Amino acid sequence: MKAEMSLALNRESFFWHKVHSLTGVIPVGYYMAQHLVLNSFTLGGPEKFNGVIEFFEGIPKHFLIVLEVFAIWLPLIFHAIYGMFIIGRSQQNFIGTKYGWSQNRMYTFQRYSGIFLFFALIFHVSTTTVQKYITGNAEAIKYAAWHDKLTANGGILLIFYVLLVLTASYHLGYGIWNFCIRWGITVTDAAQARIQKLAFAVFIFLTLTGWGALAGFLIHPSTAAAPPTVQASLVR
Ligand code: HEM
């Protein structure tokens, strides 16, 4: 009876662990990749970035909310909370296996990055989307607001975002590699070596894309997107 119960519990945690793993790649990993690519439109100037924001603002409200809740919030909240639970339980790690010390260290980093992401994303989402909903206007997430906040207070938020992008890209890159092993996609050593290269490429690509987005907020003046004032139009 006891054995059956523990088997059932193991099966349950195996199931939720798989769901956790899947949510990391789809939809959360996918969302993050497209999010950073769209954010890097800042490199094209304020109008390009604000164009992306306005595109999403143009989606009918009820549809946007359903999309956000089911495609982003619920999977992310589940992944984040269950992830913290895995970290807290601190189960199995690769010490003493064929993966060796360096692999073990990368695995540990992924868990640390999870803890950082947990708090960093609470801050990030509450100062962007949540603020937009509370104030009822999107100015707080547009180019000028980003330019101002990233350059204020000695660039402390810029440093925060540089780290957020780096940590999230690492977490996803390493996660993809782990995911492929967990789901039996890569079984042979040769396949694992190939996926490791792909995972590393994802890590580098997303880090540079996110950093590019941040650089884009700095290289253009924040006023460039402001509509001409009445006076300025009259003079013209
Ligand atoms: C270059 C760095 C980043 C910038 C400039 C940025 C920008 C933004 C903006 C403008 C929003 C508001 C979108 C809206 O409500 O329409 C937002 C929301 C969000 N961001 Fe980021 N972000 C960055 C990095 C990240 C990273 C690394 C993640 C990790 C997954 C992330 C996850 C989210 C999530 C989950 C939301 C809420 C989405 C929603 O509910 O629509 N962001 N971000």
Ligand code: HEM
């Ligand atoms: C918000 C806080 C987050 C926490 C606390 C967290 C926690 C974790 C933990 C502990 C693992 C390892 C699971 C294991 O060892 O079995 C993991 C794996 C993973 N995470 Fe996260 N994570 C977070 C955010 C994210 C984000 C934003 C993404 C996507 C951009 C993501 C994508 C992944 C992927 C792809 C995996 C690999 C799945 C696997 O091991 O099979 N995570 N996460």
